Amino acid sequence: MNIGIIGTGYVGLVSGVCLSAIGHTVICVDNDKEKVKKLKNGIATIYEPGLQELMTKQIKKKKLLFSDSIKEAAKKSQVIFIAVGTPSKKNGDADLTYVENVARQIAESMDSYKLIVEKSTVPAETGKRIEHTIKLNLPKQARNRSVPFDVASNPEFLREGSAIADFMNPDRVVIGVESKKAEELLKEIYKPLKTKIIVTNMTSAEIIKHASNSFLATKISFANALSQICDRVGADILKVTEGMGYDQRIGSSFLNAGIGFGGSCFPKDVDAFIRLSEKSGYDFHLLKAVRQTNEEQKAAFVRLIEDKLWIVKGKTIGVLGLAFKPNTDDMRNAPSVDIITRLQAEGAKIKAYDPQAMEQAKKVFKDVTFCADAYGVAKSSDCVVVLTEWDEFRKIDFKKLHKVMRQPMIFDGRNLYKNDNLVELGFEYYGIGRGEKS
Secondary structure (H helix, E strand, C coil): CEEEEECCCHHHHHHHHHHHHCCCEEEEECCCHHHHHHHHCCCCCCCCCCHHHHHHHHHHCCCEEEECCHHHHHHHCCEEEECCCCCECCCCCECCHHHHHHHHHHHHHCCCCEEEEECCCCCCCHHHHHHHHHHHHCCHHHHHCCCCEEEEECCCCCCCCCHHHHHHCCCCEEEECCCHHHHHHHHHHHHHHCCCEEEECHHHHHHHHHHHHHHHHHHHHHHHHHHHHHHHHCCCHHHHHHHHHCCCCCCCCCCCCCCCCCCCCHHHHHHHHHHHHHHHCCCCHHHHHHHHHHHHHHHHHHHHHHHHHCCCCCCEEEEECCCCCCCCCCCCCCHHHHHHHHHHHCCCEEEEECCCCHHHHHCCCCCEEECCCHHHHHCCCCEEEECCCCHHHHHCCHHHHHHHCCCCEEEECCCCCCCCCCCCCCCEEECCCCCCCC
16 A cells, blocks of 8 residues: 655654555655655664664665655555654643644645545544644545545554664554545555554544553553652662562553653643643542652652762762663663752762664763763762663673762662662662662
C-alpha cells in the first residue's frame, strides 16, 4: 500500500521505516528542508537502536522515500498518517496547531479518496476536528465532486530505545474508525504483524493512548512514593517492589523507583489528560498527585546529595547519564535537566557524560564540562551521580573509579548498582529507597 507519513520525529520516522519494512511503500514528509536532505542521504536524524540500519536497507529497496511536500505525499498515498508534534501549552493543553495545519494542507491537495490517520498523541475528539478542518479546506472541485475521505485514530505505543521491536512485535494495535472502509484499510496495513487489533471509535482510541501512559506514570510515581517511606523506616524498595511485582494483578513493569519519569510522552500526556478531564467536568486528583510526586522525587534526590555531601558550593559533581532514559539521545523533560540546574544553583561544578545525548545536552546546559567517559567524569570529583541507567555504566571498573575520585561517593538515582557491593569497595553509596534514612 502507498502510505504517507507527515512528521519525521521519533514516532513518524520509526513508523515510516517500519511500515516500509513490512511491505508498504512509504513517503515521509517534514517541513525542515535540512532534515529532509539528511534523510534523503540516508542519515537518521534521531538515535534509536537499529533504526539507521533498517532505514538504509529500505531506502536501497526504494520502499522508503522522503520529501518536504505534503502535496506530494497526499497525491501519491491512499493512507496518510499525521505524526507531527503536539507540545504542551502553559496550561497543560496539547497544542494542536501543527495537526490543524497539516490537515488543512492535506485537504487542499486531495483529489481522490484518502484515509487520514492521527498518529500523534492528541486529546479526545481531535479526530472529529480534523474531519471538520478537511471538509472546510477541500478544493472547490473536490467539494463539487464530493471527494470521499475518512479520518481515523491509530495511537502509537513505542518506547524510545526499543521502538523498532515495539512496532514489529506490538502487544496490540489500536484503531479508532468511523467506517468499514477505514477499518479494512488499517487492518490490511497491519496484517503482516499478526497481532491483536482493537477496533473502536476514534474518541475511545484517543482515550486509550492517554489512559495507558497516565497509568504507567502512576505506577512509577507510586513506586517513588514508596521509596520515600522505605528510606524513612529502613525498608529496601527493591525487595518491596519485587514482592509486589510477582502478584499477577500488579506486575513488575514500571514499578521502579528512581528520580522520576521524563521524556516527550509521560509528562505531556499526564498534563493533557488532566486538562481533558477538567474540560469534561471531572477533577482528576489522582493524576495531579502523580505529577506532584514526580516533581518531588527530583527535589528529594537533590536534598539527599546536599545532605550527604554537606557543602555543595564549590564541589565538583560528576554526572553519569543525561538522556531521560537509556538507548536514546532525547533530552526532552529529562530529570537530569532539573537536577543539574538545582545543583548548579547551589554552586556546584558539573562534569557529565552520556553515551548518546552529549550533543543534545550541549544545547540545554551551560557551564557543564562534558567528558569522554565515566572515568573522566569521576576524576577529581567529590561524588558521582547516576541519572540514566545505561548498560555501559554497569560495566564500570569501580576500583579504577575509586582511585581517581576526590571523595568516593556515589548517588545512584536509578538503583543501577543494587548488587555491586560498592560499600565493600570503599564507596559511600546512596540509592533510592534503600533504607538509608536522610
